[in-house]
Amino acid sequence: MNAKRIAVYVIVVFVLYVIITDPEKAADYVQIAFEGISDAAGAIGDFFTWLADGAK
Numbered sequence: 533m534n535a536k537r538i539a540v541y542v543i544v545v546f547v548l549y550v551i552i553t554d555p556e557k558a559a560d561y562v563q564i565a566f567e568g569i570s571d572a573a574g575a576i577g578d579f580f581t582w583l584a585d586g587a588k
Contacts, residue, residue: 551558582588 547558550561
């Protein structure tokens with residue numbers, strides 16, 4: 533449990549460091565993350581549409 537707490541702490545500190553030192557790069561990282569989530573959601577939607585159409 534302590535290792536998990538330490539890992540979360542390190543990640544939070546890193547994120548804050550990036551935001552403070554280079555806000556533009558931090559914004560790019562957020563945009564990349566949201567594009568990845570959007571692409572993944574689209575792929576899942578395409579997969580379920582394919583299944584609903586009879587997997588043809």
